[in-house]
Amino acid sequence: MTDETLGGRLRRYRVARDLTQRGIAEKLFEAETADREQTPSLTEAARRIATLTVSVSQYEAGRRPSARVLRMLADIFEVDVAELAGLQVARKAAKGDAEAEPPGESETRTGPPTLQELRTRRGLTQAEVAQALGITRAAYAFVEQGRSGLADSHAPMLAQLLRVTPQRLALALPTPSEPSPPADRADA
Numbered sequence: 610m611t612d613e614t615l616g617g618r619l620r621r622y623r624v625a626r627d628l629t630q631r632g633i634a635e636k637l638f639e640a641e642t643a644d645r646e647q648t649p650s651l652t653e654a655a656r657r658i659a660t661l662t663v664s665v666s667q668y669e670a671g672r673r674p675s676a677r678v679l680r681m682l683a684d685i686f687e688v689d690v691a692e693l694a695g696l697q698v699a700r701k702a703a704k705g706d707a708e709a710e711p712p713g714e715s716e717t718r719t720g721p722p723t724l725q726e727l728r729t730r731r732g733l734t735q736a737e738v739a740q741a742l743g744i745t746r747a748a749y750a751f752v753e754q755g756r757s758g759l760a761d762s763h764a765p766m767l768a769q770l771l772r773v774t775p776q777r778l779a780l781a782l783p784t785p786s787e788p789s790p791p792a793d794r795a796d797a
Contacts, residue, residue, distance in 0.1 A: 616669040618693060622686040623669075630669070633685065634661035640681045676743045676766045690769050694741045721780040724753045727771045741770055755783030 613621075623633055638658050642649060649657065668674050674682065683690040722730070728738055739749035742763045751757035759767065759782055768778040 613695060614671065615673065615693070615695060616671050618695060619665075619682065620669045622688065622693070623665075626686065630665040631658070631662045633665045633682075634658050636685045637661050637665070637678070637681055640684065673740075673743060676741075676763060679741070679743075680766060690766055691741070694770075721777070724778075724781045724783065727773060727778075727781050728753070731771055733770070738767070738770060742766060753783070758782075 623630070628636075635658055638654065638661055641657075642654075664672075664674075664678075668678075668682075679694065680690055683693045686693065728735070735749050735753070736746045739746040742749065744763070748757065752759045764775060764778060768775045771778065773781070
């Protein structure tokens with residue numbers, strides 16, 4: 610991970626685009642309401658934008674946004690979620706890694722790579738992935754081990770962090786009947 614905090618990156622991206630916290634809040638509001646059939650009233654919109662402005666301030670001060678909000682912020686700033694989250698994946702992508710990982714040795718020998726293999730290929734720890742997803746490291750470890758399922762809302766972000774397609778991620782997810790081997794303690 611980089612030394613810069615998520616809040617610092619948010620502030621840097623916002624200032625670089627000459628936006629205010631309210632400007633970001635308005636863009637978040639637009640993203641939230643884009644798929645709604647019914648348009649909120651002006652009063653509702655003003656209240657929500659005011660709330661989002663406070664949230665943006667809190668994110669810049671260190672509060673962690675949800676995975677959904679992090680995706681929306683990445684879209685607003687036109688950057689990769691991993692880059693915004695400050696994960697090592699961003700550095701690898703900047704060096705020209707392909708979007709999808711080529712088949713590895715383990716994939717040609719024993720089938721698709723496990724979730725743990727995909728994560729370690731990207732140089733990420735369980736803690737880093739868990740932080741990006743907004744869950745605990747233990748909760749993520751349970752997903753890797755097949756002791757818990759991955760929430761549908763976390764799948765798109767995890768696929769993006771691991772730089773795999775959602776279909777490839779689905780192949781890597783262990784089923785409850787076939788859990789992955791436990792992750793090394795040193796990895797956490």
